[in-house]
Amino acid sequence: MNPVPLKYRLVLLGLLPLIAGVLYFKGQKYDPALIDFKTTQRQEVSGPVTSPQAIQESQPLPVNQDIAGFRRVGEVRRYTKExxxxxxxxxxxxFISAGFQGLTVTEYVSAGSKATQAEIQTEVFxxxxxxxxFGVLVDESGENPAPVLVGTMGYKTSGGVNFIKGxxxxxxSAFSTNTPVINFAKAFAGTISPGQDSFRIFAKFPDIGKVVKTRFAKEGYRGLDFLHNVIEREYxxxxxKIKVALMADSKLETGRLLSSFxxxxxxxGMRYEKTExxxxxxxxxxxxxxxxxxxxxxxxxxFGVFGTDDEEILKFFMKEKE
Structure with a gap:
């Protein structure tokens, strides 16, 4: 390999200070966003978010009304999944895994009271x-809850009433034992519109005897991973005693479910006999x-019917209620 001539080496040595100066000048023109972590915000792309305003528009709730001798106090609070x-x-x-869309929270005091501390709190999910x-109501009510005639179905709790409507x-929740919470709950339920999707699912169950118990299986009913949101009634x-399980309640769901079965x-290898x-x-x-x-x-x-294989039971299912 031939050595580099002396004149070229001298030229390169002369350029080194100039190159260093250019690099230093360029280095002063940094982008502050690259290092100023206090003033720079990271931008993220997320899915659609349900705004509190959208929740308000979709929930025809009595947030501005006096109810059963109580007046609203404080601000209405609204929550989304976020x-x-x-x-x-x-x-x-x-709640989110159970289908939650939005929550509205309001508080009330007696109409003639000057108090600012709430006597009643309502949470509408x-x-x-x-x-x-219905599934959430059953999950949160515990074993053998005391039923009350509020909404479509309701139960008394240690501090108030839980119920569903649509x-x-x-x-x-009542913050005093003297608060007439059941009367308030009935009046409050009367002001909630369930919308077009009203809770008529119990009408599909046959009238085959006295209902002893109703329970809800969110998933894995009877150990089958394809059975979700099943309502079971024991008669x-x-x-x-006979148990009737409503496994699907729409034409679209029935086809999918029969395919899974x-x-x-x-x-x-389970045997079965099919008739029409x-x-x-x-x-x-x-x-x-x-x-x-x-x-x-x-x-x-x-439907699944457990506890009998007497074909007499089938007559109750021949004319399903719409």
């Missing part, structure tokens, strides 16, 4: 669908764990 944790810290994920509001799950009949029967009665498909399932039971598909619902 800030629900501010009101129910530690429990927000439960928009759960999106009636079956989802897609709304409502919690009313006392002349032939013992078909896959399950095939993979598990008056436009209703009936599957008599021979289950070695549950005993024989019926899977009943009508145009707009799918």
């Amino acid at each position: 800030n629900l944790y501010e009101h129910v810290d530690g429990h927000a994920e439960y 928009d759960m999106g669908r009636p079956i989802q509001s 897609r709304y799950y409502v919690k009313i 006392s009949t002349g032939n013992g 078909s896959d399950y029967f095939g993979k598990s 009665k008056g436009g209703t498909d009936v599957y008599r399932v021979m289950d070695k764990y549950e005993g024989n039971w019926f899977l009943i598909r009508s145009p707009n619902a799918v």
Whole structure:
């Protein structure tokens, strides 16, 4: 390799101070946003957010009314999925996973009182669908709650009343034992419009005896991972106790569910006999764990009937209520 001539080396040595000067000058023209962490905000792209104003427009709630001798005090507070944790810290994920859309909180004092401290607090959770509001009510009411005639279904709590009306799950809390909370709750429920999606799902259940218990399975009903949002009612009949589970309540859901059952029967090797009665498909399932039971598909619902394999029970499902 030939050495670099002396004259070129001298030229390069002469350029070094000039190059250093250019680099220093360029270095002073930095972008402050690259290092000024206190004044620069990170921009994030997120999904659609439900605003408090949108919640207000979608919830026809009595936030500005005097109710049953009580007047509203303080500001109406509204919460979305993004800030629900501010009101129910530690429990927000439960509501969101159950279908939560928005929450409106109001407080009331006696109409003639000059007090500013609330005597009653109302929390109205928009759960999106009636079956989802029902599921939350059942989950939060505990074992053997005391029923009250408020809304579509209500229960007395240690500090007030919980009830549902349409897609709304409502919690009313009284801060004094002398507060007529049930009277207030009835009046409050009367001012809530359930909207077009009213809670009529119980009308689909057959009248086969006295209802002993109603429960809600959010997911994994009877150990089947494809069964979600199932309402089960236990009846006392002349032939013992029978459980009826409403597994699907719309035409779209029935098709999907029957497909899932078909896959399950095939993979598990579970035997069944299929018949058709008056436009209703009936599957008599021979289950070695549950005993024989019926899977009943009508145009707009799918039921499971447990505790009997007497075909007399099928007559109650032949004319499903719309």
